[in-house]
Amino acid sequence: MMNKPFRTVYTGGTGEITEKKSRFIANVAPVLTEDDALEFIEQLKKKYWDARHNCYAYVIGPKDEIQRCSDDGEPSKTAGRPILDVLLGEEIHNTVIVVTRYFGGTLLGTGGLVRAYQSAAKEGLSCSTIVEKxxxxxxxxxxxxxxxxxxxxxxxxxxxxxxxxxxxxxxxxxxxxxxxxxxxxxxxxxxxxxxxxxxxxxxxxxxxxxxxxxxxx
Missing domain, CATH: 3.30.70.240 (Alpha-Beta Plaits)
Known part of the structure; x- marks a missing residue:
């Protein structure tokens, strides 16, 4: 029987993209419990207190037993869910991603928001160290x-x-x-x-x- 690797973030990172003058800043961290994830989210909300949105998603457990996401004021399923889909698609466990948006004045539409939040989440992961346990x-x-x-x-x-x-x-x-x-x-x-x-x-x-x-x- 194959020993399937448990992919997770070893050290978190920060990545950023710009879409029609809106800044999307993704911060990534490893977490072991839901309390760890919530504490990290609160830290980012305080750090980026002046941002329009602090959207997030996290997965915890070998089989992603805990999955949570939030649009934080963005249209339904345009932010938190796309971030969560990146984690699930990459099969990365025990990880939280918070994507902060500074609004640039131009509406992106639902499709544009989904793409922007997914791109930001991927950029954050690319700036992190991912290991296979x-x-x-x-x-x-x-x-x-x-x-x-x-x-x-x-x-x-x-x-x-x-x-x-x-x-x-x-x-x-x-x-x-x-x-x-x-x-x-x-x-x-x-x-x-x-x-x-x-x-x-x-x-x-x-x-x-x-x-x-x-x-x-």
Missing amino acids: LKGQRITVTTDYNGIGKIQYLISQLGITILDTEYTDIVKILILIPDDIYTEFIKKTTEATNGKAQVTEDGEVYFATISGQVEIF
């Missing part, structure tokens, strides 16, 4: 010195990340392994060491590779 396990493999070479070969062959290694009279290797190759690794480790290696689960995690470094969440 994978679900996995932290496990400790304990072996004697006869088995260490075989296990290290398996780890290298499968592209598994080593977090720590402890050498005493035995060897303990702490590794980070994606869920979709967990069963294969356990089976091959058992075969390679004739069942002598011991595997201890240290917990389920999400992880991502950011700038060449593995980050655990």
